[in-house]
Amino acid sequence: MAGLRAQLERELGPERVLSDALGRMLYEYDGGVDRALPDLVVFPKSREEVVAVMCLTAAAGVPLVARGAGTGLSGGALARTGGVILSLNRMRRVLEVDIENGRAVVEPGVVNLEFSQSIAASGFYFAPDPSSQKACTIGGNVAENSGGPHTLAYGVTVNHVTGLEVVLADGRVIHTGAKALDVPGLDLTGTLVGSEGTLGIATAITLKLTRLPEAARTLLAIFDRVEDAAHTVSAITASGVTPAALEMLDGFSLRAVEAATHAGYPLDSAAVLLIELEGLREEVEDAATAVEAICTTTARSVRVAQDAEERALLWKGRKEAFGAMGRISPNYYVMDGVIPRTRIAEILRSIEAISAGCGLRIGNIFHAGDGNLHPLVFYDARVAGEAERAMRASQEIIRACVAVGGSISGEHGIGMEKDCLMPLIFTPTDLAFMQRLRQAFDPAGRLNPEKVLPSHSCRETTGAVVPG
Amino acid sequence: MRRGGRDNGGKVESGKARLGSNEVPVGRRLISERQWQELERLLEPGRVQSGCAAPASLDEVAAVVRWAAANQVQVLPGATGDESAIGLDMSGLRRQRFYDPADLTLGCDAGVTAGEVMEWLAAAQQFLPLDVGQPALSLGAILGGHHSGPLRHFFGTVRDAAIGIECVATDGSIVHGGGRVVKNVAGYDLMKLFIGSRGSLGVITGVNFKVSPWPRETETVRLRPADLDAVERVRHWVLHAPLRFLCCELRSDGIAWEVWLRYAGSQRVRERYRTEIATLLPAEPLDESVWSATLAQATGSRFDISVPASAATRVLAALPVGNTASLAGRLGLGVFAIQTQTELSDAEIETWRAVVAEARGFLSVRDARAMPATVRFGAPTHDYELMRRVKRELDSQAVFPDPWGLT
Structure with a gap:
């Protein structure tokens, strides 16, 4: 590693190669619970430097792991088997904004929200809005195929990326897709988005821009029973109204959030739905009337944000919810699972039973509109055995999601958190096919190794369930 | 009669057209009588004919592919076969x-x-x-x-x-x-x-x-822009308007241009659309049934063109419209299908392609006639090497067609 370090320092300068133990420790974790210490961290500023790092690490046979802001929750940006972390957050130029074609080209280190704010005057924005959008990078969004509350109406990252410049494991630079649609050949752009840095490293990303809505309205439906909130989600989905966002917080979570953010959530309720409607002014008014009518059949009350300030406050509670949980528990584990939207009430009952069984509190803050759960398992790592119980409870929740026809991740990715759970939803044949796809891109398996597909440590995992 | 392509009502392409060649591909052999008999035994009676297998289940599809791999026979999903390839009718x-x-x-x-x-x-x-x-x-x-x-x-x-x-x-x-x-x-x-x-x-x-x-109430209007400059003004307006159209379709018979705009909503929402559209151009209502009309059958050549949307009218202006029988496409997205009156030569196709390529767009030919992949899709770009690796890795038995000439 010393030889590689020297080579990298010659290429990038010593100030952009991090090798001391203390510095590397900052890259030992992401937003999740896993830890892995890299041998080196490098900070390229250009595609050419990424190519140089790729070639040097390839020659040395050393794993390379791309990293954005490190806000991921599945260990995707951790150097699980050691090696070099390629921190891309110094590649943060907006290369082109082409409003007339609804496109922009950005480097991977551009921060999601900063980019949307920078083009807001044009009337357009980048639609994916993960909760971490103040900090997360668009390169990270591409790697994880990130979602967010508003993906209910607008789709996830892959629906908003039309082209990529990618450095492959052998150092070659390819361009996939374009500003134009329907590029002849295989859809490599769609294949690369969400591949968690295992197939190549994006150095430029062509984004599809979305027109800002003329109007938006935010409603807070307040429920005395969690089941009523869950059934209301199904009723809204079935009604033909597609909200821009449809979020749910259970009573335990909303009280914690309210204490931290003072968003105005009612402390005595069992659950709330945060519903956002966007579009043409008249459309939004019609949809709000329809949604209010649906909610009032089961909700205690429905509050409509009266102005932009109140709307922002309601969203502040949701967007900062995970951070607020630190006030009520020394540790918590954010899960990510997906279920059919008609099974929300059932799965919440299962989670309650799992909570009782393991003796740990579990809160629920999630994207109810697309069935994307984020149970929060609260524990105290200082208490012997609690962390292990939390992990077991989390796995039970994921198995419960799969049992009702769901998936093990809706937006956080597989990373090193869930690679061993992949056989729950994919057969060995499916996984072998995906492995062959990976080999076509990276024959040596050097890019972000032991991620996405089950690693060697997963041999004991059994019980594949075939989707579909 | 099991060999040779057949007309299947236009639902499937001929094997030769899919392969882009009139010859048995290198490494392929003619399917022998014994092999045909083997294949027939894998499926229910009567499900192999005219170079085509029609499996009735997932397991039968898998059996056909395994047979093809073992016999070095190409499988053409959704196409009819020929002497060296077996078509797969998935109906x-x-x-x-x-x-x-x-x-x-x-x-x-x-x-x-x-x-x-x-x-x-x-x-x-x-x-x-x-x-x-x-x-x-x-x-x-x-x-x-x-x-x-x-x-x-x-x-x-x-x-x-x-x-x-x-x-x-x-x-x-x-x-x-x-x-x-x-x-x-x-x-x-x-x-x-x-x-x-x-x-x-x-x-x-x-x-x-x-x-x-599906929205309960939809409405469609037709605009008749005088020329392509006017079409571009419509595209620009649609892009920047707060209105959210379901469809923004450019249509032409080779002579005049029409833009069809479709939208949905309550009476007052649709009134807002009508009011806003009226500031742009006079609009005539169209019956909603226009959207379910079946496209006319091909007479000449058919091209699919995709370009950055703002370049669309510039590209369309440069194309030899005199030969256009019909054009239909997504004006807001830069995606069009063009049907010519007569079949174009390879040289004429390349002329069209150059115009599209200059706008950083792509042109594909959907003719049923045989032609090399480079004519059908254009010369490979530099991600073709990676596509080749994907193709070789995932189709290691070389069972499936190679429409882009990757291998």
Whole structure:
């Protein structure tokens, strides 16, 4: 590693190669619970430097792991088997904004929200809005195929990326897709988005821009029973109204959030739905009337944000919810699972039973509109055995999601958190096919190794369930 | 009679057209009588004829692919075969696997047609953007060819709607990607890989979709821009307007231009649309049935063009419109299908392609006639090497067609 370090320092300068133990420790974790210490961290500023790092690490046979802001929750940006972390957050130029074609080209280190704010005057924005959008990078969004509350109406990252410049494991630079649609050949752009840095490293990303809505309205439906909130989600989905966002917080979570953010959530309720409607002014008014009518059949009350300030406050509670949980528990584990939207009430009952069984509190803050759960398992790592119980409870929740026809991740990715759970939803044949796809891109398996597909440590995992 | 291509009502392409060659491909042999007999024993009686196998189940598809791999015979999903390749007629696989209207999800066999799906969904006031102009086209064909229609303007394509896929791979194994929930990032996105792959990586046998609610009240108007400059002004206006059109379609008979705008909403919402559109150009109401009209059959050559949307009218102005029989496309997206009156020569195709390429766009030919991949799709660009690696890795038995001449 010393030889590689020297080579990298010659290429990038010593100030952009991090090798001391203390510095590397900052890259030992992401937003999740896993830890892995890299041998080196490098900070390229250009595609050419990424190519140089790729070639040097390839020659040395050393794993390379791309990293954005490190806000991921599945260990995707951790150097699980050691090696070099390629921190891309110094590649943060907006290369082109082409409003007339609804496109922009950005480097991977551009921060999601900063980019949307920078083009807001044009009337357009980048639609994916993960909760971490103040900090997360668009390169990270591409790697994880990130979602967010508003993906209910607008789709996830892959629906908003039309082209990529990618450095492959052998150092070659390819361009996939374009500003134009329907590029002849295989859809490599769609294949690369969400591949968690295992197939190549994006150095430029062509984004599809979305027109800002003329109007938006935010409603807070307040429920005395969690089941009523869950059934209301199904009723809204079935009604033909597609909200821009449809979020749910259970009573335990909303009280914690309210204490931290003072968003105005009612402390005595069992659950709330945060519903956002966007579009043409008249459309939004019609949809709000329809949604209010649906909610009032089961909700205690429905509050409509009266102005932009109140709307922002309601969203502040949701967007900062995970951070607020630190006030009520020394540790918590954010899960990510997906279920059919008609099974929300059932799965919440299962989670309650799992909570009782393991003796740990579990809160629920999630994207109810697309069935994307984020149970929060609260524990105290200082208490012997609690962390292990939390992990077991989390796995039970994921198995419960799969049992009702769901998936093990809706937006956080597989990373090193869930690679061993992949056989729950994919057969060995499916996984072998995906492995062959990976080999076509990276024959040596050097890019972000032991991620996405089950690693060697997963041999004991059994019980594949075939989707579909 | 088992050999040689046959006319299948335009539903499938001939094997030779798919291969882009009149010759038996290198490394391929003529299918022997013994091999035909072997194949016949794998399927129910009567399901092998005219160079085509028509499996009735997933297991039979897998058996055909395994037979093909063992006998070095090419399998042409959705096409008829010839002396060295076996076509695969997927119309025997047309089950609805599940439909959960409350969850807005649907799973189907790949042999189900667009028309059947739309009928199932309409009963619950739901739909998928399968308005490709050919209700008899199967889901497998729509996915494999990544076909789309006017609703793409707002709703996207099957690429945006597919949440799970099932395929038979080169060794006859059955492979799944995605699942049946509307949001899912587990594993590699095999939906994206297979959609638009034109059968080159495997046989699509099943697909799961997220479906959308269909608006209760829709309306369509026609604008008649005087020329392409006026068409561009419409495109620019649509891009920047707060209105959210379902369709923004450019149509031409080679002489005049029309833009069809479709929108939805309550009476007052539609009134707002009408008012705003009136500030742009006079608009005539069109009956909603115009959207379900079947596209005219081909007479000359058919081209698919995609360009950055702002370059669309510049490209269309440069094309030899005199030979255009019809043009239909998504004005806001820069995606068009052009039908010529007469079949164009390879040289004429290259002339058109140069115009499109200058605008950083792409031109593909959908002629049924045989032609090399470079003529059909254009010269390879520099991600073709990676596509070649993907093709070789995933179709290691070289069972499936190679529409882009990758191998």
